[in-house]
Amino acid sequence: MATTTITKTEKLVGKAMRRQEDPRLITGSATYVDDIQMPGMLHACILRSPHGAANIKSVDIAAALAHPGVAAVYVGKDTEKVGPVPCGASLPGLRVPHHYVLAIDRVYFIGHPVAVVVATDKYIARDAVDLIEVEYETLQAVTDPEKAIGPGAPPVHPEWPDNVAFNYHQEGGDVDTAFAQAEVVVKQRITSQRLIPSSMETRGVVADYNTGDKALTIWSSTQIPHLMRTLVAQMLGAPEHKVRVVTPEVGGGFGSKLNVYAEEALMGFVAMKLGQPVKWIESRRENCMCTIHGRGHVDYFEVAAKKDGTILGIKLKLIQDLGAYHQLLTPAIPTLSVLMMPGLYRCQNVRADIVGAFTNAVPTDAYRGAGRPEATHGIERMVDILAAELKMDPAEIRLKNFIHNDEFPYATGTGLSYDSGNYAAPLHKAMDLIDYHNLREEQRQARSQGRLMGIGLSTYGEICAFGPSPATPAGGWESATVKIEPSGMVTVMTGSSPHGQGEETTFAQITADELGVGIDDVIVLHGDTAIVQYGIGTFGSRGTAVGGTAVYFALQELKKKIKKYGAMLLESEEVSFSDGVCVDHKTGKSVTLAEIAGASHRAMKLPPGTQPGMVETYFWEPPNFAFPFGAHAVVTEVNRETGDIEIKRYVAVDDCGNIINPLIVAGQVHGGVVQGLGQALWEQAVYDDNGQLITGEFMDYAIPRASMIPWIETEHTVTPSPVNPLGVKGVGEAGTIGCSPAVVNSVVDALSTLGVRHIDMPMTPEKIWNLMEGARA
Amino acid sequence: MQTTIHVTINGKKRSDTVEPRLLLIHYLRETVGLTGPHIGCETSICGACTVNVDGKAIKSCAMFAVQANGCDVLTIEGLARDGKLDPMQQAFWNEHGLQCGFCTPGMIMTAKQILERNPHPTEAEIRDGLGGNLCRCTGYQHIVNAVKAVAAGKGA
Numbered sequence: 001m002a003t004t005t006i007t008k009t010e011k012l013v014g015k016a017m018r019r020q021e022d023p024r025l026i027t028g029s030a031t032y033v034d035d036i037q038m039p040g041m042l043h044a045c046i047l048r049s050p051h052g053a054a055n056i057k058s059v060d061i062a063a064a065l066a067h068p069g070v071a072a073v074y075v076g077k078d079t080e081k082v083g084p085v086p087c088g089a090s091l092p093g094l095r096v097p098h099h100y101v102l103a104i105d106r107v108y109f110i111g112h113p114v115a116v117v118v119a120t121d122k123y124i125a126r127d128a129v130d131l132i133e134v135e136y137e138t139l140q141a142v143t144d145p146e147k148a149i150g151p152g153a154p155p156v157h158p159e160w161p162d163n164v165a166f167n168y169h170q171e172g173g174d175v176d177t178a179f180a181q182a183e184v185v186v187k188q189r190i191t192s193q194r195l196i197p198s199s200m201e202t203r204g205v206v207a208d209y210n211t212g213d214k215a216l217t218i219w220s221s222t223q224i225p226h227l228m229r230t231l232v233a234q235m236l237g238a239p240e241h242k243v244r245v246v247t248p249e250v251g252g253g254f255g256s257k258l259n260v261y262a263e264e265a266l267m268g269f270v271a272m273k274l275g276q277p278v279k280w281i282e283s284r285r286e287n288c289m290c291t292i293h294g295r296g297h298v299d300y301f302e303v304a305a306k307k308d309g310t311i312l313g314i315k316l317k318l319i320q321d322l323g324a325y326h327q328l329l330t331p332a333i334p335t336l337s338v339l340m341m342p343g344l345y346r347c348q349n350v351r352a353d354i355v356g357a358f359t360n361a362v363p364t365d366a367y368r369g370a371g372r373p374e375a376t377h378g379i380e381r382m383v384d385i386l387a388a389e390l391k392m393d394p395a396e397i398r399l400k401n402f403i404h405n406d407e408f409p410y411a412t413g414t415g416l417s418y419d420s421g422n423y424a425a426p427l428h429k430a431m432d433l434i435d436y437h438n439l440r441e442e443q444r445q446a447r448s449q450g451r452l453m454g455i456g457l458s459t460y461g462e463i464c465a466f467g468p469s470p471a472t473p474a475g476g477w478e479s480a481t482v483k484i485e486p487s488g489m490v491t492v493m494t495g496s497s498p499h500g501q502g503e504e505t506t507f508a509q510i511t512a513d514e515l516g517v518g519i520d521d522v523i524v525l526h527g528d529t530a531i532v533q534y535g536i537g538t539f540g541s542r543g544t545a546v547g548g549t550a551v552y553f554a555l556q557e558l559k560k561k562i563k564k565y566g567a568m569l570l571e572s573e574e575v576s577f578s579d580g581v582c583v584d585h586k587t588g589k590s591v592t593l594a595e596i597a598g599a600s601h602r603a604m605k606l607p608p609g610t611q612p613g614m615v616e617t618y619f620w621e622p623p624n625f626a627f628p629f630g631a632h633a634v635v636t637e638v639n640r641e642t643g644d645i646e647i648k649r650y651v652a653v654d655d656c657g658n659i660i661n662p663l664i665v666a667g668q669v670h671g672g673v674v675q676g677l678g679q680a681l682w683e684q685a686v687y688d689d690n691g692q693l694i695t696g697e698f699m700d701y702a703i704p705r706a707s708m709i710p711w712i713e714t715e716h717t718v719t720p721s722p723v724n725p726l727g728v729k730g731v732g733e734a735g736t737i738g739c740s741p742a743v744v745n746s747v748v749d750a751l752s753t754l755g756v757r758h759i760d761m762p763m764t765p766e767k768i769w770n771l772m773e774g775a776r777a
Numbered sequence: 778m779q780t781t782i783h784v785t786i787n788g789k790k791r792s793d794t795v796e797p798r799l800l801l802i803h804y805l806r807e808t809v810g811l812t813g814p815h816i817g818c819e820t821s822i823c824g825a826c827t828v829n830v831d832g833k834a835i836k837s838c839a840m841f842a843v844q845a846n847g848c849d850v851l852t853i854e855g856l857a858r859d860g861k862l863d864p865m866q867q868a869f870w871n872e873h874g875l876q877c878g879f880c881t882p883g884m885i886m887t888a889k890q891i892l893e894r895n896p897h898p899t900e901a902e903i904r905d906g907l908g909g910n911l912c913r914c915t916g917y918q919h920i921v922n923a924v925k926a927v928a929a930g931k932g933a
Contacts, residue, residue: 018870025878026866026885028813028853035812123798200817200825200879200913251815251879252913284818500877500914663873670916671876698822698911706907706917711900735916 012509012519016663020519021504030249033204033221034281041206042071044270044280045125046263047115047132048290049107052141052360052691053154056105056114056134063131064117069124072274073132074266075115076104082269083235085262085325088473089332094166097157097358099325101235101262101269107136108156108324109360110693111289113262118270118278141691145321145357146298156324156358165322165356166331170338172413173349178313182304186385191760192297192374194321194685195678196701197367201251202282203291205263207271215242216268221250223257224537225497227474228264229529235265236272243268247527250499254675255366256291257499258539259328288696293685294367296321297334297374303382304349309390309397313349316341316378320356323363329370329473330363331356336371336463339414343379344423344461344629345401348413360691366539368675369733372462373740377761380458380741384748385757394457394745395431399424402459409624409722416463418627419729425717426653427459427631433715434633434651447753452638453648456746457631460738464730465545465626465723476622478542479535480550482511482558483615486601488594490515490522495535496547497527501732502664503543507551509660510726514555515593516580533617541730544660545626549724554618561614564607565596626721626729630654632673632742638750643769645681645747647710652738654714657721657729665731669714672735678704679736680743684762702762751775782846786811787855795842802826804842805852813853813882817911824910827883828852834890836909853882856889864927865889871931874923876914884910888924897928 024030061073085099103114115132119125140154147153148163155161179185206219216238222228225245233240250257263280270278282291297320304313320334338352387397402423403410410418431437439455446453469476479495492511496503508522515522526532538547559577566575566582569591575582583590596614599605603612635649652669659665682702686694695701720727740761747763748756754775759767779794786809793808805811805828814837817825821839828837829851856863865885868874875881884907891898891906898906903924904917912920 018873022870022875022878025875025881026853026862026869027857028811028882030878031812032815032879034816035806037807037810123796198913200823200877200911201815202817249879250877252877254913281816284820284823502876667873667876667915667919670918671914672916674916675913697820698818699820703823703911703913705911706904706921707901709904709917712916712918 012512013660015661017505017509017661018663019502019505020508021502032201032249032251033206033219036206036219036248036279038208038277041277041279042118042120042274043122043125044116044118044267044278045122045129046113047129048286049103049110049112049114051107051136051138052110052143053139054107054136055139056103056107057137058135059115060133061115064128067124067128067131069120070117070128071120072118072270073115074102074270076100076102079266079269080104082265083262086231086235086260086328087326087330088328089326089330091166091168091331094331095160097325101266109362110691111286111362116266116270118274141360143359143361143687143691145296145319145359148357148359149319149355156360160358163358165358168335168354170414171351172415175313175315175349175351178349179304182312183307184389185302185304186382186389187302188382188385188758190299190301190378190381190758192295192377193761194296194364195294195367195683196288196685196695197254197256197291197294198701198703199252199254199256202284202287203257203261203263204281205267206277206279207267208277209271209275211275213242215244216272217244217246218264218268219246219248220264221257222247223253223497223499223539225527225529226495226534227537228260231260232264232268236268244530247497253499254368255294255370255539258366258537259292285697288701289693290362292327292363292365294364295374296364299374299378301378301382303386305386307390309386309392309400311345311347311401314341314347316352318352318354320354321359321361321364322356323359323361325363327363327365330365332473333364333366333371337375339416340372340375340461340463341379342412342414343376344403344459346403350413361687368672368736370540372733373737376458376460376737377741380460381744381758384745388752388757395427395436398427398457398459417624419624419721419723420719421627421629422717422719423459423629426629426655429715429717430631430633430651430653433653433713434635434649436633439635452640452750454636454746454750456634456636456742456744456749458738458742458745459631461627461629462733462737463625464541464628465622466540466542467625468622475536477536477619478546478550479533479617479619480547480554481533481615481617482551482554484593484597486598488597490517492522492524492551493532494524494526494547494551495532496543497535497537498543499538501538501543502661503547506544506660506664507548510548510551511555514552514559516578517593541732545724545728545730546620546622548728549726550618550620552726553620554616557616557618558614561610561616562593562596564610565600566591568605568607569596569599622723624723626657626723628654628656628729628731628734630734630738632738634742634746636746636750638747638768640772643765643772645763645768650710651713652735653717654731654734655717655719656731656734657719658727659716660728666714668731669735670712672733673712673739674704674709676736676739677709677743680740680761680763682762682764780843782843784845785849787852797841797843799842801837801840801842801845805837811852811854815879815882817880822911823880824887825880825883827886827910829886834887853885865923868923868926868931872919872923872926874915874920880910880912884912884920891924892928
């Protein structure tokens, strides 16, 4: 009989370990959605609107249906009863347009699905899409959110001619008095442009319906298998227990797969209609047009302060570009910006007003950071603008305003309770690493030579570990089941649904330590609703802080049971359990975990009040969010002739609480920073005035390449979170949030001698060159 | 119209009858059943579909299967021999050169080609060599480390 291979004392938590999931990924043996092949499988291709806004006068599918190999063609009227595509967020007075899975008589954005062709082969399906004749009556579109809510804009939805989906107000402290008492007020319009999340794997769905069982299985590239099951069952009117969602390997999400889209229900509908499995794989062009975008803010900030730099009050008017519909969390995202708008600063007087604007564009929703990068970008720009106004050093003004170490837990003016922090520590560390004071001297010399060198800082905080259930639309808890097989091998099932974050490794590290087994004795299963107990998913930097903690608590329950069996087998009153062995210290006798696991399954004898088997499930509800923080420091030099920006140094000091696996944390920071660099320097989803997406594929949308990226120097400070027993906070989004303001602050610093005070992203060479030319003129 | 092609794939000869418009990536993934190479963009920008044809790393979404007639094709599945990983695969594992793994098969094929052409590249040369392969997860730094490790004789 196989037993555990190692009884070990070495602790794995905190150790840089290569990942358990990698062997399948580096050998090409992993299974993504598009790798699934089934007998009789059909292929779907979707006809999408080429217009930003248009009435559909007619759709003629006859030629497509007659095309050899085509099994079916469906249009909006066929799927009228499916859906709607769900919005999980609620705000007072929110206007929610009915989001059909296929357009009925009007299209609202470019890429809006109009018809679906199902054929025996994907080439045939694609050919047949071209045979559908649609007569459109084009309408005037609006894609700029400020123009959309201004006078004379064409209505996105005719029933709401002002294009306002909601107004949201939040206030804390006494803002009017703060601004009345201010010695200085700085104001700035700051945009966070629309971004295309661009996971390397696009979305994809396979659906299979068993006509005998009346049971539907959906394979989807998603971050939320269980929520998808609940919502797709609702959309199809199918009993939830007969819907199974499987997430095979998922090739990145970054929030864009934290959603339920029309296509999941549409493929379910097709499979149920035809009784044959069907596959739809999104093209890159469709991914750019039809998968949610991120950001899309126009922010008007005002900061009131004393002459010594003390921040007294913050006002924010936020115009959120929602797109044409609400996807799962669309209207909730800007409310996260409001929660985070005071950043790390002791400012209780805050007022925010959000206007949610409908536009003829694909919906915005959660993209890495989801509302928090926008807020951090805003406040960190404003602090630099204030420092410039007062001729203060940007580091000094931050240190002056930080919440003090003895004030935690700290109740913010926006209603949060920051769990723990030591905000000056990462700033000092970043300044030391980059040699801040000498850099300022170097900058003086560079300026005397006419060179445009900039030094930029950002000190960010973020809301992570989503989160307490009252703060999350579908529950903020996470689940774990840990079972020890009769052989002593360990299986962990997590409701979290990782897609690159390495939870198969980090959760195995936690488990191996708690049970005293080797890491290869543990496997972590996830992403199949028929196997894993209900869970919430992986997003909002919650995987380890909430999902890992659920595993930890399940293990504590399991250890109680292990000790009961150990005591019974040793005929002892009291035993201890550590390093995989139960020991009676009085007699010195011991029994291994494998022996205990075997005995619990054979169940010849049971400890009193104990069930056979060795499995425990735990649903953990976090009492609060966790709040990571950090400081990024960036040195740039601007080429005066070309407007090109060179990043000379990039230092990221993050505090994500305790670290389970430093190698994985470094990877998360690198990846996050590079997505932040993408926003700061290159990326932007551009629509023209007709609603045409100009950046509709990777030819035009500037994903950073390796050669565009500087070496990223990472360091940490460690302030454990008191919210969970692991002391972890979350790090998935930190790099992105800290990055963009540090880079923009650095470039504005470089150009400050030319009188430049603010630059909106992305800071393309063309934009910088024009700024410099304007300054010369 | 169908055409018969003869291709050696990962050391094994085979013949198939294909549509002339069938892309090499679809041939490999669907006809041959090698799903390691992936499709990320269909426009030869992202490099997830990179395989080696007659010694050259190429993007198999931008080549027809019929163009591979008579060629020797190596995919990610053909790298490990007798259960032993290729040094570049091993280095990607050791250095945490992947997260979601979707770009990884193409990235590894390109990384090998960089060193085949230049066994001791500078960091800038490595980054330049990776220019045709996009990764959205890693920020590239650990991938650069993996290539450096193999160049330094590690990874075995």
